[in-house]
Amino acid sequence: MSEQKAKKRFAPIQSESKHRMEEQKRESIPTIFLVMSTCGLASGAAETKQAFEEALSEKSIAARIVPVGCIGHCYAEPLVIIDHPTAGFPPICYYQINADRARILVRSYLEGGDPVLKYVLGAMEENDLIPAVMDFPRFSLEQRLVMEHCGLIDPDDIHQYIARGGYSGLVKALDSDPEEVINLIEESGLRGRGGAGFPSGRKWRIARTAEGDGKFVICNGDEGDPGAYMDRTILESNPHQLLEGLAICAHAVGANQSIVYVRAEYPLAVKAIQKAIKSAKELSLLGPSILGTSFSLEVSVFQGSGAFVCGEETALIQSIEGKRGMPQHRPPFPVEKGLWGRPTVVNNVKTLSAVPPIMVRGAEWFRTIGTERSPGTAIFSVVGNVKHPGLVEIAMGTSLRTLIFDVCGGIPNKKEFKAVQIGGPSGGCLPASFLDTPIDFDSLTQAGAMMGSGGMVVMDEDSCMVDVSRYFLDFTQKESCGKCTFCRMGTKHLLNILQRITKGEGRDGDLELLETLSKDIKDGSLCGLGKTAPNPVLTSLKYFREEYEAHINEKRCPALKCRALTAFYIDLEKCARGCEVCVGCCPVDAIFTTKGRKKAIDQELCVKCGECRVACPPEYDAVFKVSPPELAPVIERPPEDIKEKK
């Protein structure tokens, strides 16, 4: 196929897109890029947008507002980039722009030419006036392939993606032999980003050679892992890169039907991908005989109904078939016999989005990023106790320390790092001694955690490892589909034991029981959910055993987290006579006045929400939290006070 049919058909589309971009640049009116993804909206981006619009029309300033996807800097939302070409400054990135600040920016910068330095995060280009964001570790240590355009383009405008080189990977694939494409992906060493790390090229080859027609490609965007939102961000911010990868994959394996499986809990992502499919079809980049070639591809969207286990490929296929999402025995693998019995490739959102850059820049280039066995980048949603939470795309092989302390700014409030939980409910907790572990599929698995889908929760000294394990077991126990007895019953028992321990009812032998039970669940389960569900327990038992022992033997929670094992009390020495601040904020009226007109807590009523501790003025700082609860001094409530309450 050396005639390059697709390339010829694509050339006018590409020049049209580039022309549009240049046209906009020539207009030289200010452009306001506003992050309008889920996290931006949660931080108030809609109000910010409205404020911009009102202020602009009030002052009759001509400016363009472009809603863009997420750039991954969640701590800085609502994030705004203003390109004001006539002001003499490069495009400037502003952080935490609420409605008031939006009005100030219009007045001072767009009207007055003063860039309001106190709201500036950094300039988007190198210059002599304002420090560039590229020099900050949060930007410079990142390496973006999959999220390259996220937050910089309008996801609803296909031309913005094409103008930046989008869809040329698909064009190249269409003009090559499918066999060559698969060779390229195999050479690149791309591994599935859904967690297991299966070589994508091999998966595609098996599907290509599998017998049977009506093959399917499914994009797995069922991101059920609590604390992970990379797939959502890609779908919301740059759906076209995913669609391009999907089409390249379908062309390579010989499929004409494809499904994008998105969680129904992501309404914005569903809308964005539907819109993207429509505009790609209009330009003949999807649909029947794409760009005049003989290759056709139908794409539909299936909304997942919220079951964690559906992230497993056989369960996902079951749910598309309208059944309960229960994993099936493999073999036969879906690549041989999948949806409706046809050969089916199931690839993660991040895997497919990594395909177009490989197609354009080649396997050699891809291999220069990351490690020998895990080439490319990894995307993590780093949350919890870090200064700069958000989405981070880094080269594989970067150490956990670099990611947590350099890229994400380390632990806030002068607290100590305690553990990092990687891989969500299937992953493990790693202590500080593992901070120099390189991030790649094999090293993390060796350490007892796993890559998983990329959720990462950083915990400081105030987090209780027993409580975190209990939390994850509570999740996996609820999400167990019930097919395998060991997973269904075993996780329930694990949870019961952990609950007992956090309530101070732990017994001798509990820890050994946790260990043997965990091993049995791993051995007796069919799918990844059961096989990995005990990981949080096993790793925390391995690295934080003394914490479990304190809970069982001393009925004490060292992190002061488990509520049954802690108590609040007010130090009468420090409490200020007559101050009523804590009384007002207590939701259950547990605080009473002592005979000396100071305050004390009725331990029977206290629900341990900690509001009084927050409310107590710092100059008194009289509320303390202790574990075990017996350490709190007992102060009797005056009988008349109790009567009054009744």
Place this chain on the structure above:
Amino acid sequence: MAFHNDGIDMTASDLDQEERAMIQEIKRSLSKFKKHRGNLIPILQSIQEKHSYLASAAMEMVASHLDISPSEVYGVATFYNQFRFHPPGRNQIKVCLGTACHVAGGDIILENFERKLGIKDGETTADREYSIERVACVGCCALAPVAVINDNVQGYMQPSKVEGIFLQFQIEREREERDKASE
């Protein structure tokens, strides 16, 4: 046993007005879907989107439309977290208990809502004004702990903020009543 649409009409006398209207609407919308098992979840989703919950009569109609048993439909619907089987409150409160929110004390926020309304998560108040749900992760981990009040994401929740939210509801209700009275 297969339920037929006619069978539903016979019991319609004990259904209140609202449910009858709903059943009529579902009957009309079902005809738009092909009788294909793969359509089961999209059908249930579209019913819930319109009526905000799946009544058992609705599930029986879906079963007869797809020619499968009602227990099969019920089995699928209860498997997934998305589906609700009771009408939710006019004001829906969802408290996120994802990992980041848990670490930041999301359970305390949930408890505050529960205590304030006197219901547990998954329940609706008797006057159908409020319902509380716990959700796994709304994907706003950087703003933890998070609660979603009628599609409005509230970040950095605190127990005292819970009070504020109800105060807001109360003010709005009073304003509505005033507006009504002045009309």
